[in-house]
Amino acid sequence: MSWVTKTLSSTIGRKLIMALTGLFLILFLTGHVAGNLQLLKSDGGEAFNIYAKFMTTNPAVKLLSYLTYISIIGHVIFSIWLSKTNRAARPVGYGVSTPPSTTISSRNMGILGTIILIFIVVHMQSFWYQMHWGDIPFVTYDGVEYKDLYSIVVFAFQNVWMVIGYVVAMAFLAFHLSHGFASAFQTLGLNHAKYSPAIALIGKIYCIVVPILFASMPVYIYFTQS
Amino acid sequence: MKLTLKIWRQKNASDKGAFVTYPIDGISTDMSFLEMMDVLNEELAIKGEDPVHFDHDCREGICGMCSLYINGHPHGPQQTTTCQLHMRSFSDGETITIEPWRAAAFPVVKDLVVDRGSFDRIIQAGGYVNVNTGGVPDANEIPIPKRVADEAFDSATCIGCGACVAACKNASAMLFTSAKISQLAMLPQGQVERMSRAEKMVAQMDDEGFGACTNTGACEAECPKGISLTNIARMNREYFSASVKSENV
């Protein structure tokens, strides 16, 4: 084994991958939520559609998107690997296990992550797949043709179950982030008496604000466009 | 006090084991938890039943030998060792469930006794400074800032009981391993072998079959000596920087 694979296959190395991919996905989420805020503009979807085109055609964004795919896949694969190791580390469980003074999220990152993964698959099928390969109507702004993803979005969120599904998924995301954000820094070894409280605070704010913003979009569309 | 004890009984390593329930009466609130177990064992012995085996030695909270998982917590409801837990922490009529530490790297030997040899092997992998007896510099030739010495001390107070492993949902030994790596990484004496120590001890920890860290903080919450999670962060740092910088290809 080379030193790289040796390091990355150790328990700490695998956690490093989890932390780095996790932090990258947090960055991705930040960009994603910022862009999608354009759904809230009451311009009939113009800004959003222009943004969607930019996101699917710009080479730099493309590169970032590949990194995002890799991060998601890496995050999932390494979490499965770690879970296997962790389960093997305690083959016989306890008879009584009162919850320790730890958060529910921190103890259930795997379950939360799995639900989020299912959501991502559904979400990508609904919009990302449609945008790339689906049968989407076109609109024209200032003489340029754009795929009208906005109409797909609005149509999707006419369905109340879809809206509820999204809101619930964002709740799970919030819980996942509530532990994952600060945890990633701890794994990277960034624990410092001065800065860790700030990281924890930012994490708390982030895990509430970002999922609420995401969840607000389908809710807003459902109530304003139906 | 009158209590019901649900205790894990297992004849030996290959036995399957099961919970057995014992009623017990006449327990004083001044008793330590282990003294309550002594009372039970005296009763069992007189009845001709095999006493419940459990590890204990100093009974003053420092040797790290006692190791019971009580009502879902290593060392019971207080943040202390089992030997320092007193019956006044329980209420009359309560049912108390007592189990051994559970981890692949801590196989059960008998009843509540487990084998923690894996901890020794982690230390043997590098938890020391390579100095021979004699021929060392005068003690005051190695000045150490008080703050550093105090912080290293905080890490060095680990008693190696294994409560961190028992508490962790992943049966991870990172708190234990990181406490020793931290102590020596902070002190000037530990600098020479700083990188190889981190690499070797982490490798041994993994080989023993402990799980990974999910940063839940259960270990810190249950550690009778209050060893902090900052040690794990430091170990990670030490490990990454050793991996990148050391010339061990």
Next chain:
Amino acid sequence: MILDSKSPIGPLAEKWTKHKFNSKLVNPANKRKYEVIVVGTGLAGASAAASLAELGYKVKAFCFQDSPRRAHSIAAQGGINAAKNYQNDGDSVYRLFYDTIKGGDYRSRESNVYRLAEVSVNIIDQCVAQGVPFAREYGGLLANRSFGGAQVSRTFYARGQTGQQLLLGAYSALSRQVANGKVKLYPRTEMMDVVTIDGHARGIVTRNLITGKIETHAAHAVLLCTGGYGNVFFLSTNAMGSNVTAAWRAHKKGAYFANPCYTQIHPTCIPVSGDHQSKLTLMSESLRNDGRVWVPKTVELAQKLRKGEIKPRDIKDEDRDYYLERKYPSFGNLVPRDVASRNAKDVCDEGRGVNETGQAVFLDFRDAINRDSEDAIRARYGNLFDMYQQITGENPYQTPMKIYPAVHYTMGGLWVDYNLSTTVPGLYSLGEANFSDHGANRLGASALMQGLADGYFVVPYTIGDYLAQIGPAPVDTNHPEFAKAEKGVKDAIQKLLSINGTKTVDHFHKALGHIMWEYCGMARNAEGLTKAKGMIQELRKEFWRDVKVLGANEELNQTLEKASRVADFLELGELMVDDALNRSESCGGHFRLESQTPDGEALRDDENFAYAAAWEFMAENSPETLHKEPLVFENVKLTQRSYK
């Protein structure tokens, strides 16, 4: 046999240097051909095993705990003395030597004690090099404190966990040698017998505590670093597993047992709360620096306290008897351990004890808190106060602590010469297990010093002299003596398992403890000791007739382990009584009521008792033979201790 201490002749300060030079050396290439067995992995055992392995010897280390790190040295709180004179307060090797000899009430060997003081400075260097986090000043240099009434600050400490940190240092050195393949570790293994061939120790018999397997191990030399025998009292500050078995079995194989009656009773322990009590917890004696010891002046007030009718704080100052300050104005609450303990017993015997059992005195921090603030006291003793509250449920910031003396340390042990060799060639004894350095009373912070001195800096030199003489011919366990010893061990175990009586092992242990505490404890007299002797003999007979040991040998069987240890305590107890009877003087921790000064202090009889009493085992259930090693004092003048 004449007891030859092998103390080198010549000036005190040159003895050790000269002795090292005169000792034979083992050729470096030959060292790996020698096998050494170390029993016990406390400070003495772990340091010896590590140091010998570093020199190149093949070492096997045994401990009954699940890890060498759990040996009871770990529980030492206060600190470790060393004549570094870092504080520039007039300390020196000679002063540490002198204090130790005087503190031991002139019942230790000058040459050994001087060497101890001499190597004490190396110990600190060694421990710091290993990464032991001693307390430091803001400038980064080591901090010291005065301890146990010493007039100089020579005690190095690591919060209240000095023993733990030193042991972890020695354990790390040992672990390093295990990793190097130079030490083979046998945890959860108990030594059951020493094997002697032609009068030399050549190995041991052990029992694997998990499987019950009886095994034999051969070696060129055997080191017993197995600690003290305080658990003969059942209740003591020793760990539950601490036992005399290794030393006692060695004794029965020819090693003389010296001064068994010298036991140290520590004055600041948490009092017994009831019959269920399994052990006593010591609180560092440093508490006496700020705490004031008192009991009510009258029995009536004490009775009201015991019934809970009044609270300690209700008792006015004029109704309190600060008896140590009253009787010893210059030392006050800081009198030596034996004096503080005996006075506590006296006031409780008068009926002025302050807890439900009447066996406790107050240690009050009220005045210190008023003087220095609660925070200052918390900074000094916070962990001890927490521990006290954890155990007793009382808050010592608000109500005085209750304390009572408890058995803490045993100065007696296997007799050893200057080389730490017992009377059996090839069999060494280190640390608390031997009798060598503390005389009749040990000073605070000196136990850690002795354990590490013996292991790091004495035995690695002295053992070479012996090994070089016997030569490196391989040893094995084929000699019939091994089979014989193994059979003896198996038979003894079978005997214990076959009695199937009606009383538990703890029953006998508690009964023995009561006898020892009552008649061979803080104060002894001929009448009581004679009575105790008869009682112990009776109890021993009853034990072998009526003890109930369940289970089998071939499993983890904690009852069997205990039974085997208690059987040895039952024999040792009688020897302690014999020794206490023989020594009709008072000295240090041994207080004979018949021998006291007019004001009730211990009165030595240097003319008749300036010797170490070394007992030779003759046969089962028959009296032992006393050998005397005269103690010659060439450098210090014997004086009567006075702390007035």
